[in-house]
Amino acid sequence: MEERQKQERSFELRSEKVRSIVGQIPSSLVRYGISAIGVVLLCLFAVAYFLPYKQVYSGTAVIHGIPGDQKVDATEMTVLLKFGEKRPNILTEEASIDFQSASGVVNGRILSLSIERDTLGRQEALCRLPLQPMRKMEHREVDFLLSLQSGNLLSRFFSEFFGE
Known part of the structure; x- marks a missing residue:
């Protein structure tokens, strides 16, 4: 009995009608699947374009008179x-800086940052x-x-990926 069922299944799969139905991929399924993948990729690129890329550097500051x-x-x-x-290479625009001490937090802007360092590894920064x-x-x-704003996440990703 079981042998006969196996033969029937095998016979059904060998028929021309069954082979044509099983072997054919529905074109609408392929079309909508590719469209869905394209929409998802487009959404990911849009999110990466609108997300800002922010670099944060920390350390100690000596405040003179x-x-x-x-x-x-x-x-x-x-x-x-x-x-x-890590340290920033060059400041191209004003950057935000926060000084933190026991007496509180002071927010300001860096107007310029010297490239040269003294013997202790400190750099001069003009701040407002x-x-x-x-x-x-x-x-x-x-x-x-x-804190430095340096473009968006998408441009940062492509600059690191392509080595620019």
Whole structure:
């Protein structure tokens, strides 16, 4: 009995009708499958294009005396930055910097960063900072976080992938 069922199955698969139906891939399934994969890839590229790429550097900063008696809210002053593991190559635009100490956090902008380092590995940075909170950090060494916006995630990925 079992042998006969096996023969029937094998006979059914050998018929021309069954072979044509089983061997044919439905064209609509292929078309919609490729379309779905294309839409998903397009969405991923769109998300990567609109996500900003932010680099964050950390280290310690030495804040020397704040220049003179000023009656403004913000001041431009030079601080010495010693980066930790990695350091930025070049600042092409203003970057945000946060000085952190026991007395609080001060947010400012770096206007320029010197390429040259002193013998202790520190670089001079010209910063625009709020005056009153900086008075609490005067003549101290504090931690800092430097944040650079460098385009979007898609351009960063392709620049690293293609070595540009």
